[in-house]
Amino acid sequence: MADVARSAGVSTMTVSNVINGRPRVGAATRERVLAAINELGYQVNLAARHLRAGRTGVVGLAVPELERPYFGQLASRLADRFEAQGLRIVMERTGASREGEMDAVAFSRLRMYDGLILSVVDIDPAELAQIRTDAPVVMIGERALPSGFDHVMMDNVDGARQATAHLLATGARRIAMLGGDPTGSANMPALRAEGYALAHTQAGVPMEPDLAVRCRFRLQDGYDEVRRLIERGIGFDAVFALTDLVAIGALRALADAGLRVPDDVQVVGFDDIDEAPYLVPSLSTVNPGHEEMADAITALLLAQLNGGGPTRDPQELIVPAHLIRRGTTKPVD
Amino acid sequence: MADVARSAGVSTMTVSNVINGRPRVGAATRERVLAAINELGYQVNLAARHLRAGRTGVVGLAVPELERPYFGQLASRLADRFEAQGLRIVMERTGASREGEMDAVAFSRLRMYDGLILSVVDIDPAELAQIRTDAPVVMIGERALPSGFDHVMMDNVDGARQATAHLLATGARRIAMLGGDPTGSANMPALRAEGYALAHTQAGVPMEPDLAVRCRFRLQDGYDEVRRLIERGIGFDAVFALTDLVAIGALRALADAGLRVPDDVQVVGFDDIDEAPYLVPSLSTVNPGHEEMADAITALLLAQLNGGGPTRDPQELIVPAHLIRRGTTKPVD
DNA sequence: TTGAAAGCGCTAACAA
DNA sequence: TTGTTAGCGCTTTCAA
Numbered sequence: 001m002a003d004v005a006r007s008a009g010v011s012t013m014t015v016s017n018v019i020n021g022r023p024r025v026g027a028a029t030r031e032r033v034l035a036a037i038n039e040l041g042y043q044v045n046l047a048a049r050h051l052r053a054g055r056t057g058v059v060g061l062a063v064p065e066l067e068r069p070y071f072g073q074l075a076s077r078l079a080d081r082f083e084a085q086g087l088r089i090v091m092e093r094t095g096a097s098r099e100g101e102m103d104a105v106a107f108s109r110l111r112m113y114d115g116l117i118l119s120v121v122d123i124d125p126a127e128l129a130q131i132r133t134d135a136p137v138v139m140i141g142e143r144a145l146p147s148g149f150d151h152v153m154m155d156n157v158d159g160a161r162q163a164t165a166h167l168l169a170t171g172a173r174r175i176a177m178l179g180g181d182p183t184g185s186a187n188m189p190a191l192r193a194e195g196y197a198l199a200h201t202q203a204g205v206p207m208e209p210d211l212a213v214r215c216r217f218r219l220q221d222g223y224d225e226v227r228r229l230i231e232r233g234i235g236f237d238a239v240f241a242l243t244d245l246v247a248i249g250a251l252r253a254l255a256d257a258g259l260r261v262p263d264d265v266q267v268v269g270f271d272d273i274d275e276a277p278y279l280v281p282s283l284s285t286v287n288p289g290h291e292e293m294a295d296a297i298t299a300l301l302l303a304q305l306n307g308g309g310p311t312r313d314p315q316e317l318i319v320p321a322h323l324i325r326r327g328t329t330k331p332v333d
Numbered sequence: 334m335a336d337v338a339r340s341a342g343v344s345t346m347t348v349s350n351v352i353n354g355r356p357r358v359g360a361a362t363r364e365r366v367l368a369a370i371n372e373l374g375y376q377v378n379l380a381a382r383h384l385r386a387g388r389t390g391v392v393g394l395a396v397p398e399l400e401r402p403y404f405g406q407l408a409s410r411l412a413d414r415f416e417a418q419g420l421r422i423v424m425e426r427t428g429a430s431r432e433g434e435m436d437a438v439a440f441s442r443l444r445m446y447d448g449l450i451l452s453v454v455d456i457d458p459a460e461l462a463q464i465r466t467d468a469p470v471v472m473i474g475e476r477a478l479p480s481g482f483d484h485v486m487m488d489n490v491d492g493a494r495q496a497t498a499h500l501l502a503t504g505a506r507r508i509a510m511l512g513g514d515p516t517g518s519a520n521m522p523a524l525r526a527e528g529y530a531l532a533h534t535q536a537g538v539p540m541e542p543d544l545a546v547r548c549r550f551r552l553q554d555g556y557d558e559v560r561r562l563i564e565r566g567i568g569f570d571a572v573f574a575l576t577d578l579v580a581i582g583a584l585r586a587l588a589d590a591g592l593r594v595p596d597d598v599q600v601v602g603f604d605d606i607d608e609a610p611y612l613v614p615s616l617s618t619v620n621p622g623h624e625e626m627a628d629a630i631t632a633l634l635l636a637q638l639n640g641g642g643p644t645r646d647p648q649e650l651i652v653p654a655h656l657i658r659r660g661t662t663k664p665v666d
Numbered sequence: 667t668t669g670a671a672a673g674c675g676c677t678a679a680c681a682a
Numbered sequence: 683t684t685g686t687t688a689g690c691g692c693t694t695t696c697a698a
Contacts, residue, residue, distance in 0.1 A: 001691060011669045016693060024667055046445050047383040048691035051674050056380070058445075066408040066424060067607065072400040079399060079426055091399060091424040093412055112379050112391075219611050252611040274400065278552050278585040280613060334675060344685045349677060357683055381675035384690050669698075674691105681686075 001042065008036040019044060059301065060113035061091045062104035064121050068217070068245065069273040071119070077294035078117065085302060087114070098123050115301045121187070136304035138297050142188055150300040151316045154288035156188055159321030160195025161202075163240055163268040163286050166323055168203045170330040172238035172266055176211045178225050178250060179242025189214075192242050192270065210234050215246065222249025230257050237265055244269035244276055244285055251279070251328070267328040281327030289319035334375065341369035352377060391421045392634065393446035395437035397429035397454050401550070401578065402606040404452070410627035411450065418635060420447070429454045438470065448634045454520070469637035471630050475521055483633040484649045487621035489521055492654030493528025494535075496573055496601040496619050499656055501536045503663040505571035505599055509544045511558050511583060512575025522547075525575050525603065543567050548579065555582025563590050570598055577602035577609055577618055584612070584661070600661040614660030622652035 005012040010029060017025050018033040025033075036042075050056045059082050063071040071091075079089040090113075094100030101123040104116060115136035139151040167175050177196050179189050193212065200207045213229065215221040222241055229236060230253070239254075241247035247269030251261060259265050261281055269276065272287035296317050303312070325331075338345040343362060350358050351366040358366075369375070383389045392415050396404040404424075412422040423446075427433030434456040437449060448469035472484040500508050510529050512522050526545065533540045546562065548554040555574055562569060563586070572587075574580035580602030584594060592598050594614055602609065605620035629650050636645070658664075 012691085013669060013693080014667090017668090020693090026667060029667080045384070045691050047380055047389070048674090049693080050380040051378070051384050051676090051690090052692045052694085054674080056445075060423075066412060067402070067405040069400070069402060069405070072402070072405045075399040075424075076426070088425060090393075091408075092421060093409070112389075219607060223611065248608060248611050251613060252615070255613040274552060275581060275608065278556065278581050280584060280588040282585070345675085346677075346686080347684060350684090353677090359683060362683080378675050381690090382677080384674090384692090385676045385678085387690075667698105670696090672693105672695085674693090676690085678689100679687090682684080 001044075003040055004033065004036045004042045007040060008032045055114050056112060057086070058088045058090055058113050060104065060116045061089055061119075062094050062101070062116065063091065063119045064094055066091065066093045069275065070243070070271045073274055073290070074294065077290060078297060081294060081298040085298075094119070094121070115305055117297055117301060136301055138301045138304070140293070140297060142186060142191075148314050150304065150314050152293055152296045152300065153316070153318050154293060155318050155321045156191035157195040157198065159270060159286040159288060159323070160192035160240070161199045162195075162321065162323040163270065163284075164196045164199035165203065166284075166325065166329060166332070167238040167240065167266055167268060168199060168205055169332045170266065173205060174208060174211060174236045175238040175240055176213060176226070176229055176234075176236040177240045177242070178213050178222055178246050179215050179217060189242055196240060211236055217243045217245055219245050219249040219252075222246035223253045224249075226250045226253035227256070230259075239265060239267045241267065241269045244271040244273045244283060247283055247285065247328075248275075248279065251283075261328050262330050266330060268323070272324055276324070277326060279327075284326040284329040285324055286321050287324050288321045292319045334377075336373055337366065337369045337375045340373060341365045388447050389445060390419070391423055391446050393437065393449045394422055394424045394452075395427050395434070395449065396424065396452045397427055399424065399426045402608065403576070403604045406607055406623070407627065410623060411630060414627060414631040418631075427452075427454070431455045448638050450630055450634060469634055471634045471637070473626070473630060475519060475524075481647050483637065483647050485626055485629045485633065486649070486651050487626060488651050488654045489524035490528040490531065492603060492619040492621060492656070493525035493573070494532045495528075495654065495656040496603065496617075497529045497532035498536065499617075499658065499662060499665070500571040500573065500599055500601060501532060501538055502665045503599065506538060507541060507544060507569045508571040508573055509546060509559070509562055509567075509569040510573045510575070511546050511555055511579050512548050512550060522575055529573060544569055550576045550578055552578050552582040552585075555579035556586045557582075559583045559586035560589070563592075572598060572600045574600065574602045577604040577606045577616060580616055580618065580661075581608075581612065584616075594661050595663050599663060601656070605657055609657070610659060612660075617659040617662040618657055619654050620657050621654045625652045 001012050001015050005015045010033060014025060014029060015033055018030050061075055061078060075089065075091045082089050092104065094104050101118065101120060104118055117138050117140060119141045120139050137149050139149045142153065164175060177193065197207060213225045215225045239250050241250050247267055251267060254261055254265055261267055269283050269285035272285045276283040276285050296319060300315055334345050334348050338348045343366060347358060347362060348366055351363050394408055394411060408422065408424045415422050425437065427437055434451065434453060437451055450471050450473060452474045453472050470482050472482045475486065497508060510526065530540060546558045548558045572583050574583050580600055584600060587594055587598055594600055602616050602618035605618045609616040609618050629652060633648055
């Protein structure tokens with residue numbers, strides 16, 4: 001900028017004024033400055049501007065994995081909303097690890113982002129609470145954490161309960177659950193497992209431990225675990241997959257085994273990803289309230305941004321989930 | 334930092350040394366500084382550090398849409414590679430618009446990113462060439478552009494040719510093409526359309542203009558266009574979808590119409606997204622060389638980063654594509 | 667309408 | 683081992 005100023009025979013301040021389109025600059029001066037900028041190929045240094053301004057205009061979205069459809073679709077919804085406010089959304093991954101998640105918080109604390117939306121998976125609630133940050137942060141995804149952060153959750157328990165209840169109502173009695181994590185307590189698999197158990201209790205149907213299979217959230221995992229159930233001769237008449245991706249893998253394994261969906265085995269997923277209605281048969285799944293979540297996240301973060309940090313008491317919001325009945329489940333009798 | 338220094342009774346330089354783990358600091362001093370940091374809740378300001386260092390350790394990946402599986406999966410591959418080099422990948426969207434793409438370049442030029450990977454869709458080649466930037470940039474996605482940037486492409490023409498040739502070899506004679514853009518010349522749809530045409534010419538099979546349908550790359554578009562073809566009574570015995578997402582939409586429309594795949598209508602997609610092998614029937618598609626592209630992109634960008642900019646002549650790389658035969662196509666006789 | 671001075675928070679280079 | 687100085691590139695404030 002100093003070069004430009006020198007070349008145009010003005011002060012850096014005038015250059016700054018021209019660049020930022022501030023009014024009180026003479027036309028001739030402006031011309032000269034613009035010419036110099038052009039000639040020298042000058043470009044603003046944002047790092048410096050941010051240092052000065054104390055803000056970046058960027059909102060970070062940190063998710064476990066960049067390739068999970070759910071997160072891509074969430075990012076897209078958030079980007080729509082934040083762009084309308086003149087803010088950029090950038091997405092990065094934490095690798096679903098404690099470190100990655102702490103890193104993301106650190107990164108935003110460190111003023112690269114004006115605000116951060118963090119999908120927490122592996123971080124310890126106690127550890128979270130310890131983080132001292134005055135940077136705007138909204139947490140998403142898991143259950144109520146005693147963390148002191150704004151927090152938007154989907155209703156994992158009730159969504160899973162609805163899915164399982166529907167399967168039971170359509171006559172299923174042996175429902176395999178793919179992805180349940182019997183160990184954790186506040187994490188997503190545990191919550192969805194809770195809903196699965198709740199529906200069984202409410203319907204007075206006993207659960208079979210062999211049918212609760214722990215697995216990760218990839219296509220391959222759903223496929224492998226269903227195959228394994230079949231090979232082990234463990235009979236089941238329905239599958240509740242903890243994510244749609246797992247459900248897609250399961251559907252493939254069922255087809256390979258010659259089992260018809262939904263006649264022999266019904267399937268319900270969770271997430272209602274964009275692809276769900278287009279599968280053959282179309283996937284019944286739990287819609288976690290996509291638009292409402294995006295709205296809530298946006299509103300909470302904007303409130304913090306405008307308020308200069310987490311001034312209010314931390315908000316906790318649970319967005320209602322609802323079951324979408326499609327082709328992989330039978331109609332209720 | 335000054336506060337910390339004052340509180341610990343040392344200079345800011347010593348604080349800096351402690352924070353960055355530099356060796357020559359007395360143990361007692363270090364303790365005192367750490368205590369002060371802790372007590373004051375001090376956090377480094379990265380904007381300042383970047384201003385100083387002239388680099389950010391971040392590589393930007395700008396793609397048309399965050400929710401397209403292809404890009405999520407590409408991002409994941411790139412993140413693996415760059416993280417191994419101690420660099421963060423952050424992903425943002427351009428909206429497939431000229432402005433968005435120019436913005437992305439501007440943003441990186443402006444030193445928010447050490448380097449940028451840009452998936453170009455809508456930007457004008459001439460305009461691109463004009464951009465004066467000494468920031469490391471690698472372009473991906475489209476055909477050779479006279480742009481002066483490093484550029485990694487998939488082999489759109491040959492991939493489409495292989496897909497179409499396979500359909501012709503299995504007996505298909507009326508192949509609908511979904512997504513072809515008859516107008517553009519250097520863009521992806523046009524290139525894939527070129528491969529489609531080439532295969533017809535080589536096989537001596539005439540093309541039917543009604544079968545080349547222009548559409549966008551969403552699930553819904555594939556669905557709508559196939560429905561429309563059927564409603565208009567335009568017969569076809571195969572579909573070449575310009576992306577896998579479009580293919581998935583098409584498969585759904587075929588199923589709705591009671592057409593069996595691959596017996597009545599064969600289908601081939603393009604991209605080989607992770608979901609393709611898990612569909613029922615599994616999707617035959619063109620693998621554009623995922624790993625090779627990620628390797629090439631990483632190598633080119635790292636070379637620029639280490640060389641301090643685009644010092645070499647710009648490189649252009651075309652990664653070979655290959656057809657993956659799965660369940661939506663018939664075996665060759 | 668324009669400019670000079672000061673400082674955002676950090677660290678390289680050098681001095682003590 | 684620790685401290686001083688200077689400056690990265692920008693913009694706010696105040697003066698001309």
